[in-house]
Amino acid sequence: MSLREIDVKRYINTDLYPIDKNSVNAGLIARSHASIKADGCVVLKSFLRSERIEELVQECDRVESHGHRNFTRTNPYFTNDRSDLPTSHPLRRFYDRSNAFVPADNFGSESILRAIFDWPAFAPFIKEVLGEEKFFPYADPLADVTVNLAEQGNGFPWHFDTNNFTVTLAIQNAESGGDFEYSPMVRSLTDENYSVVEKVLDGDKELIKTIRLEPGDLQIFKGRYSLHRVTPLSGLRKRYVAIFSYVAEPGMVSSPQRAKELYGRVLPIHLERAGLRADSLVD
Numbered sequence: 537m538s539l540r541e542i543d544v545k546r547y548i549n550t551d552l553y554p555i556d557k558n559s560v561n562a563g564l565i566a567r568s569h570a571s572i573k574a575d576g577c578v579v580l581k582s583f584l585r586s587e588r589i590e591e592l593v594q595e596c597d598r599v600e601s602h603g604h605r606n607f608t609r610t611n612p613y614f615t616n617d618r619s620d621l622p623t624s625h626p627l628r629r630f631y632d633r634s635n636a637f638v639p640a641d642n643f644g645s646e647s648i649l650r651a652i653f654d655w656p657a658f659a660p661f662i663k664e665v666l667g668e669e670k671f672f673p674y675a676d677p678l679a680d681v682t683v684n685l686a687e688q689g690n691g692f693p694w695h696f697d698t699n700n701f702t703v704t705l706a707i708q709n710a711e712s713g714g715d716f717e718y719s720p721m722v723r724s725l726t727d728e729n730y731s732v733v734e735k736v737l738d739g740d741k742e743l744i745k746t747i748r749l750e751p752g753d754l755q756i757f758k759g760r761y762s763l764h765r766v767t768p769l770s771g772l773r774k775r776y777v778a779i780f781s782y783v784a785e786p787g788m789v790s791s792p793q794r795a796k797e798l799y800g801r802v803l804p805i806h807l808e809r810a811g812l813r814a815d816s817l818v819d
């Protein structure tokens with residue numbers, strides 16, 4: 537089966553979310569805008585047709601052996617330690633990270649996930665929900681469509697994303713754990729807001745929201761500005777989450793260090809474009 541033959545509407549629940557018909561989406565867009573504005577996040581429950589989720593699970597099962605597993609200690613910014621700062625400073629808060637991403641170049645032409653990412657109605661809908669004028673698919677050949685997989689004992693400690701917005705599709709949950717915790721819009725392009733980040737890292741519940749995503753739920757999230765984590769998993773079943781990535785500048789890719797860490801490889805494009813980012817955030 538080629539990409540062109542996959543009928544995306546068999547998978548996306550277009551009865552609930554008729555995203556290919558702009559005229560009927562005004563209420564959905566308005567509700568989503570309000571949620572994004574309030575805390576940088578919206579969850580569209582049952583975005584996938586429930587009877588099709590098993591096919592997505594099978595797709596993940598097929599590629600999961602290509603997952604790049606890594607076990608590191610990292611701070612929320614994926615940077616080196618700063619011995620000139622107090623040990624309580626967010627740049628000095630290091631956590632065990634145990635996680636795996638299946639890089640985007642493993643899915644092939646039969647991928648349902650790739651077909652959803654490439655469906656002409658999908659990106660314009662996400663762009664409108666985010667209310668962003670500058671909106672481009674991530675240009676990283678390892679990271680535009682990935683599957684994050686995690687197993688018993690794994691989690692994903694507090695961090696900020698490299699990409700400006702992340703669109704995630706829950707495919708399979710672990711038996712327990714795996715809650716998504718986040719502190720909405722805690723930093724901005726111009727202010728790292730370290731003092732509040734430090735409070736989040738200390739577990740200040742006033743600053744933290746929790747979401748339980750179920751298979752088929754689509755989450756649209758501004759992870760570049762909102763500190764977030766996934767709580768540790770337990771049980772034998774793997775957790776699968778597909779990640780569709782978009783950014784505010786065309787041609788943006790991971791830094792070479794980040795590509796190596798998350799995907800296990802550095803491609804020529806990462807080296808060619810290193811240092812060309814237009815912003816000055818730390819990561």
Ligand SMILES: [Fe+2]
Nearest residue numbers: 696697759764
């Ligand atoms: Fe993230």
